[in-house]
Amino acid sequence: MTENLIEIEDLTIGIQRGNRQVRIAEHVDLIIGNGERVGLVGESGAGKSMVLRAIAGLLPRGVEVLSGSIRYDGKDLLALKPAHRLRLMGPEIAMVFQEPMTALNPLMRVGDQIAEGSIRYKGMSRRAARARAIELMSHVGIPDPKRRAEAYPHELSGGLRQRVMIAMAVSLKPRLLLCDEPTTALDVTVQHQVLRLLEELCDEVGAALLFVTHDLAVINQTCSRLAVMYAGHVIETGSTGEVLHDPRHPYTRGLLESAPDFDLPERQLVAIPGFAPNLAERAPGCAFAPRCRDALESCRASDPTLHATADGRMSACFRADELFQKVMV
Template identity: 45%
Template structure:
């Protein structure tokens, strides 16, 4: 399989605090790659790094993000804006925060087409109507003229997906796009994302807490813990035989799709804070399998797993 995006040794700090500690992964062409892990493990920071949307207080201290042969970290702000408009699109958990409340939904989708693809206003609105239809927005003609606050959460998320697909991006980054939605709508949005992937061959980087969602949409998954990848592999193999004790626990306490269980609270102990990550393996204080070596020496990611115990077995 061909890699569309190659992330190598990505390190991100906020001030003196390092929150991503050398992230390495590939996104292959046409695949859905899920990133899972507890709150604060670095999923969103990873996604925002790809878009170079981390904000002023963050610093990418090392690494490379090779996308279609270029390192995104070396592009000028202008070049990066083009990449965001036409090659990588992102959708968020709360679409209200990325839709502009003062413009109609149709205008905002049309604007992408005008700005990045030179459509006339008329052609852009026509294309926007087609996109609304494609993402299953009923009465698309009228919805073009709706303002974001006039739409339900599910409809706003569809508008976001339409806007993201307007540019036919090679990569769609979705940060918990269904978490705020109720179960039925969630299932519809997942079905829509699968449809988008098969229709355009778009690669998707999908961030979620929900293992049910992973099972339903992803081909491969990365498990993050405390700013590191602790395990990676195909969804099939990780669900069948997870090797890292953290992945094992994550799967053991996974609610089924959409279930509103308190998320991952079943894993004992607290997620450590980035300014005080434990030495050795960062998971060792919470790990029932830990041996002496685990508190002394940090394990590396070897053949898909970062664990002294799993590596030896």
């Protein structure tokens, strides 16, 4: 067993648009230790979900990894044969999707869907796997699990469907749990319950967690380390506390200043001006420069890479060492 469970190095993901190749994630570096919980945050279109799907081998049709490596427990996933890689999904790597209604099979009872992994990978009998599925449903807080195991996905609420997805994901006790905005469609109360459930299950099975979201409060509650993405690039990394309370990139600062803080209701929110760039028509220089109030002409000329700042933090900003003062959230 290696010290780092996942090591992503210089990962670039692209899609072909006519005669052009559009890079939707570029030069991504990310490390997840055994049992570590890492958040990946950024606005829609930043490339977060594509990184997650590249790890799982579930990139949409037409989207491909152009370069780089994804090492899982020392093995390069991109170099594995499809059949070998597929065998890792479930027993080793599991995924919880944003919208379970599109991820669950509408023609199968949810109990059978949870039991499927135990039958396929553990060789359990259908009866034993079904009993295990009901046990898991109870464990993730689904009331009356024996009756609800007979239900089809459309017969359950969004919160219960998400719990079914989590039960499926942890049924084989994976070492890595990938979560693609699993609480976005849930109300605040159910969201809190699902996050606590994920934390408890990760502790129980010792799984590492990579949690993709645009919600800073969710990351603050769930993850010990954080990576921020913008326009396909990782632009800042660090411990969750450091990044949220003392950012080293103007985009991260903008996210924090535009997010409400219920402990400081009098604080004025400041929106980030403009829009995220069209990745098919990216101009030279820093992708955030057109929206950045601290950008210089040099920022528009060359693209900063993720580098260590004077205090040992990681930022992709030329001015990281001179700009930032503490931002409380």
